[in-house]
Amino acid sequence: MKIVMDTSSLLSLEFMGILEESFEITDVYITNTVEAELKEIASYKDEKSLLAKNVLKLVGRGKIKCINIKNEAFSKYLSRNVDAGEASCLALCILENISLLVTDDADAAYSLGRIAMHERIKIRICVAVLMELIKAGIITKVDGIKKMRDLIKQRSWEGGVLEVLVMKYIEENAM
């Protein structure tokens, strides 16, 4: 299964420590624009920097496939809520006929939603990868809950939509 990931979802999955595990169930594609964003984040001195460096190592080892997408192919998708990384990911999906785009950027997902639906591209958040890994038995539900809780805390998503859904879809059936 081929999927395209943007910068936000790559960092989320690396933070949860399941990005490498995801290669057991998917082929992960990114664009040169996403790679450039990761390089920029890697140059900072904050907690995301190390995550970005780790992701770039996986790109360097060929575990994540990086495809060049020219600006002309995605500039029409740019908007106030959609940056070049996200726009290039949608263009990659369309050009390479990949039907899954993973992004954790709610604004971008909403803004790209109509085009994605028209192109029969499903938009998912990083949780979808976690759920697949649980389904495949690669990680346990209990471990999955812990990883989600850590991510929610790290991204300051406490008290939001994801906390409600973690309880509804994972915790109720976990123990």
Next chain:
Amino acid sequence: MLTFREDEDIIEKLDELARKKMRSRSDIVRGAVREYVTHKLELIEIQKLAAKRYTEGKLSFDELVNILGYEEAKKVAYYKDIAEESFAQGLS
């Protein structure tokens, strides 16, 4: 310490406002940043709470619109849908 660049016309307007208010450039910028950050963080908290209650089924879409406005409510509803699909269906 924080420095920033801005277009010349905005700097001119900033200076004009500073003159009219009898304040320094820094005072005006400091006040604007403080007001923006406080307002934005309050807004994010309201959005998060409304989104949570909508996801729990305790708010209808119409009520969500009343709180957040139509465009923001549509965004929350869309995010809730894709998050729910991600939990329920994974990557399939």
